[in-house]
Amino acid sequence: MFGRLPGARRVAELGMAVNEVARGKRVSKDEFVRRMNICRACNYNLKAIDMCRACGCYIRLKAMAPSSVCPHEKWSNVSPCQSSVDTPEHDG
Numbered sequence: 001m002f003g004r005l006p007g008a009r010r011v012a013e014l015g016m017a018v019n020e021v022a023r024g025k026r027v028s029k030d031e032f033v034r035r036m037n038i039c040r041a042c043n044y045n046l047k048a049i050d051m052c053r054a055c056g057c058y059i060r061l062k063a064m065a066p067s068s069v070c071p072h073e074k075w076s077n078v079s080p081c082q083s084s085v086d087t088p089e090h091d092g
Contacts, residue, residue: 010055010071017057017065026064035063038074 044054
């Protein structure tokens with residue numbers, strides 16, 4: 001009913017997300033909103049509890065953590081560790 005149960009790797013990823021968020025390390029508000037919008041439109045989202053059926057994680061928590069990734073690479077167009085501030089490019 002809830003999809004597959006998370007394996008050891010997914011449990012470790014969730015633990016890392018909890019640790020990051022608890023220590024105040026979070027993505028920018030814009031990145032959080034972007035991730036949540038992607039997840040809300042996803043077929044894997046168990047909307048009643050905002051849980052991902054693909055990985056078993058709670059989406060709100062996972063979307064806050066910089067190290068978290070979508071198991072279907074739907075967040076991949078922006079690196080989770082990329083700063084929200086653009087850095088200038090240098091001419092070679």
